[in-house]
Amino acid sequence: MSVCIVGTTNLDSIETPFGKRDRVLGGSGVFAATASSIFSETSLVSVVGEDFPSSHMGFLRDRGIRVEGIEILPGKTFHWTGRYEDDMAQAFTISTELNVLADFQPKVPESSRNADVVFLANIDPVLQLLALKQFHSPKLVVLDSMNYWISSAPDALLKVIKEVDVLIINDQEVRDLTGKTNLVAAIHEIMKLGPSRVIVKKGEHGLMMFNGKTFFMFPAVPLSTLVDPTGAGDSFAGAISGYLAKSMDFSEAGFRQAVIAGTLVASFTVQAFSLDALKEINLEKLSEQFELLKGCVAIPTPLFFSI
Amino acid sequence: MSVCIVGTTNLDSIETPFGKRDRVLGGSGVFAATASSIFSETSLVSVVGEDFPSSHMGFLRDRGIRVEGIEILPGKTFHWTGRYEDDMAQAFTISTELNVLADFQPKVPESSRNADVVFLANIDPVLQLLALKQFHSPKLVVLDSMNYWISSAPDALLKVIKEVDVLIINDQEVRDLTGKTNLVAAIHEIMKLGPSRVIVKKGEHGLMMFNGKTFFMFPAVPLSTLVDPTGAGDSFAGAISGYLAKSMDFSEAGFRQAVIAGTLVASFTVQAFSLDALKEINLEKLSEQFELLKGCVAIPTPLFFSI
Numbered sequence: 213m214s215v216c217i218v219g220t221t222n223l224d225s226i227e228t229p230f231g232k233r234d235r236v237l238g239g240s241g242v243f244a245a246t247a248s249s250i251f252s253e254t255s256l257v258s259v260v261g262e263d264f265p266s267s268h269m270g271f272l273r274d275r276g277i278r279v280e281g282i283e284i285l286p287g288k289t290f291h292w293t294g295r296y297e298d299d300m301a302q303a304f305t306i307s308t309e310l311n312v313l314a315d316f317q318p319k320v321p322e323s324s325r326n327a328d329v330v331f332l333a334n335i336d337p338v339l340q341l342l343a344l345k346q347f348h349s350p351k352l353v354v355l356d357s358m359n360y361w362i363s364s365a366p367d368a369l370l371k372v373i374k375e376v377d378v379l380i381i382n383d384q385e386v387r388d389l390t391g392k393t394n395l396v397a398a399i400h401e402i403m404k405l406g407p408s409r410v411i412v413k414k415g416e417h418g419l420m421m422f423n424g425k426t427f428f429m430f431p432a433v434p435l436s437t438l439v440d441p442t443g444a445g446d447s448f449a450g451a452i453s454g455y456l457a458k459s460m461d462f463s464e465a466g467f468r469q470a471v472i473a474g475t476l477v478a479s480f481t482v483q484a485f486s487l488d489a490l491k492e493i494n495l496e497k498l499s500e501q502f503e504l505l506k507g508c509v510a511i512p513t514p515l516f517f518s519i
Numbered sequence: 520m521s522v523c524i525v526g527t528t529n530l531d532s533i534e535t536p537f538g539k540r541d542r543v544l545g546g547s548g549v550f551a552a553t554a555s556s557i558f559s560e561t562s563l564v565s566v567v568g569e570d571f572p573s574s575h576m577g578f579l580r581d582r583g584i585r586v587e588g589i590e591i592l593p594g595k596t597f598h599w600t601g602r603y604e605d606d607m608a609q610a611f612t613i614s615t616e617l618n619v620l621a622d623f624q625p626k627v628p629e630s631s632r633n634a635d636v637v638f639l640a641n642i643d644p645v646l647q648l649l650a651l652k653q654f655h656s657p658k659l660v661v662l663d664s665m666n667y668w669i670s671s672a673p674d675a676l677l678k679v680i681k682e683v684d685v686l687i688i689n690d691q692e693v694r695d696l697t698g699k700t701n702l703v704a705a706i707h708e709i710m711k712l713g714p715s716r717v718i719v720k721k722g723e724h725g726l727m728m729f730n731g732k733t734f735f736m737f738p739a740v741p742l743s744t745l746v747d748p749t750g751a752g753d754s755f756a757g758a759i760s761g762y763l764a765k766s767m768d769f770s771e772a773g774f775r776q777a778v779i780a781g782t783l784v785a786s787f788t789v790q791a792f793s794l795d796a797l798k799e800i801n802l803e804k805l806s807e808q809f810e811l812l813k814g815c816v817a818i819p820t821p822l823f824f825s826i
Contacts, residue, residue: 298700393605395723397743416702417724418736427815429725429738436703458823465819472822495824502825508734509816512772515779516765517802518809 213351214253215457216324217245217450218343219333220313221258221282225293226485228300230439236486237268239290240333240356243443244450246490247477248331249275250498251454255324257281257343259316261288275491280321285312300438300482301415320346328460331453332376333446334358337368344375352462354378355407356449362388374406380449382413383420395420396427411452411471413445421471428468433479433505440485444478447490451477476501520658521560522764523631524552524757525650526640527620528565528589532600533792535607537746543793544575546597547640547663550750551757553797554784555638556582557805558761562631564588564650566623568596582798587628592619607745607789608722627653635767638760639683640753641665644675651682659769661685662714663756669695681713687756689720690727702727703734718759718778720752728778735775740786740812747792751785754797758784783808 219241225234245256255278260269262284272279288311295304318339330350332340334357344353355376361369362385373379379402383395389405392398395412399422402410412420418431452474459466476498483489526548532541552563562585567576569591579586595618602611625646637657639647641664651660662683668676669692680686686709690702696712699705702719706729709717719727725738762777763769783805787796 300701394607394743394745396741400743414724417721418738420738420741427741429741429815430818431725431727431736431738434703434727434734434736436701436707438701468817468819469822472818473824498824502822506818506820508736509818510775511737511779511813511816512775513813515776515809517780517805 213328213457213460214255214326215248215329215331215453216255216257216281216320216327216347217241217248217331217333217453218257218318218320218340219244219335219446220290221260221264222290222292224442224486225291226295226440226442228296228440229298231485233485235291237271238292238442238486240335240446242272243446243481243487243490244331244333244453245272245277246275246487247447247450247481248454248457249277250451250477250493250495251473252457254278254454255281255321255327257318257320257324259283259285259312261312262286264289271491278324281319281324283316283319285315287312294442296441300441303442318343318346328352329354329453329457331449332356332372333449337361337365337372341368341372341375344372351460352377352456354380354449354453356380356445357385359385359388370405376407378409378411379407380411380413380445380452382415382445386410386412409467413448419471419475421467423464423467426464428464428471430472430475431509432475433501434508435479435482438482441482443487443490444482447481448474448478472502473498476505520635520764520767521562522555522636522638522760523562523564523588523627523634523654524548524555524638524640524760525564525625525627525647526551526642526753527597528567528571529597529599531749531793532598533602533747533749535603535747536605538792540792542598544578545599545749545793547642547753549579550753550788550794550797551638551640551760552579552584553582553794554754554757554788555761555764556584557758557784557800557802558780559764561585561761562588562628562634564625564627564631566590566592566619568592568594568619571596578798585631588626588631590623590626592622594619601749603748607748610749625650635659636661636760636764638756639663639679640756644668644672644679648675648679648682651679658767659684659763661687661756661760663687663752664692666692666695677712683714685716685718686712686714687718687720687752687759689722689752693717693719716774720755726778726782728774730771730774733771735771735778737779737782738812738816739782740808741815742786742789745789748789750794750797751789754788755781755785779809780805783812
């Protein structure tokens with residue numbers, strides 16, 4: 213089945229302790245669509261400027277990502293310049309040139325309006341809501357956001373959160389959004405905002421998922437080197453959406469499988485700049501990584517006090 | 520088999536968002552011994568002043584903890600006054616009255632020198648080393664420490680780390696001790712200091728264990744209320760030591776079981792002040808909590824890309 217992703221297409225200039233890259237392909241929509249396309253037919257709704265290299269558009273097409281929904285507007289492509297220091301957990305924004313993104317009004321092409329799974333990747337929540345209204349009757353709507361929108365557009369963000377099935381968010385954002393410092397209490401609070409499931413990204417500490425009743429905890433792949441964390445969260449969520457569109461199993465078990473797939477995909481994303489590692493993923497590599505990680509979480513039972 | 524624990528015995532005055540307690544029983548040795556005694560015969564080497572209530576000594580004896588190694592010195596018992604704010608992750612020390620702890624020289628009674636498992640709970644590393652030398656030939660030596668000793672007595676700390684089998688430490692301390700910000704890289708670095716296994720406490724994010732080859736990750740019990748985090752780490756490590764002395768299985772599987780037991784025990788400790796919840800634990804309660812937590816980490820396989 214199919215996924216449609218709404219998000220940004222960037223040219224990113226990035227510096228990390230491992231090097232520097234200038235105007236490489238990035239953006240929440242691009243990372244998510246690339247990850248989703250590992251599993252399912254994927255289309256992308258986004259915007260670029262006239263400067264957007266045709267090689268990048270060719271890359272997306274070659275992966276089978278449908279690009280009719282990527283509008284080309286007069287002007288320049290969204291350009292983010294950022295830096296990561298030793299603590300790769302935090303991105304320092306040096307400059308944000310919105311360019312064509314400032315005038316973007318997402319238009320979902322007719323061919324994508326029947327998507328089974330809709331993923332609203334990180335972008336202005338006003339645009340997320342505008343895009344969402346254009347789909348006919350998606351079976352599942354997934355939403356990602358970031359701290360910037362919590363502080364700058366809380367009303368629009370709360371409005372779109374109310375409309376989605378699954379909210380993907382990081383641990384600090386859960387706390388910011390609810391005003392609760394205890395993460396478990398904050399997650400309970402989030403459920404009152406509308407979604408039927410929340411997936412909390414905790415970076416190196418893995419993830420926590422809650423369906424209103426049951427928690428699921430899963431660790432991150434232990435990595436001693438992160439080359440560039442950009443796009444980790446976007447590819448995590450994109451992989452979840454793509455996996456779910458393939459399985460169409462929206463049960464607790466189906467979601468657990470999907471977030472494991474997302475964890476594995478994100479573990480590749482951060483091991484190189486831009487999409488360099490993400491684009492090399494195949495099912496065989498995921499399978500190998502899964503076997504490794506399974507070994508790191510295996511519980512030898514029974515414990516002597518087990519019932 | 521038996522455990523001997525070397526650590527502090529405190530009277531703690533604690534304030535958290537859930538209330539206030541004055542001069543309640545605490546200390547790294549007391550929390551650890553109480554936890555260890557759930558599983559194995561346990562003795563405690565520590566020091567108290569003449570003001571130490573006989574009811575507290577009675578409590579330890581009633582649990583079957585051997586107290587011959589608790590020296591009673593002229594003066595007052597070590598008294599810690601601390602406060603936790605909304606973010607229960609951090610204790611703010613208001614005052615530390617060392618009292619008799621200032622003159623303490625641990626003396627391991629002859630009856631405890633043949634302990635199979637020795638746990639050097641959090642205390643001055645000079646005293647940890649002094650105590651360790653008095654044991655005949657322990658099968659396993661476990662060490663806990665804290666940030667205070669990393670900054671104030673790094674040489675003594677490194678000396679005792681070199682002598683132990685298992686180092687238990689929190690994630691920030693691993694970073695501080697190695698100067699590495701990436702946790703996985705820092706854990707690799709720690710292994711060069713001597714221990715053959717490191718267990719990293721990550722509070723609400725659970726634990727990470729490394730034996731030089733394989734990682735094990737296990738989450739914390741998701742709790743929406745922490746009443747008093749004091750003693751969580753001490754009871755975690757004490758339970759690990761007690762579990763291992765019962766199983767005497769020092770393989771990777773044996774350690775995985777032990778740290779799961781530690782996780783479960785610590786999840787009770789934090790749900791009440793002082794030892795109020797910890798002392799009510801029995802194997803049936805642990806078993807129930809284990810079943811709950813197993814449900815929160817169960818992986819539905821195969822994923823469709825599994826080999």
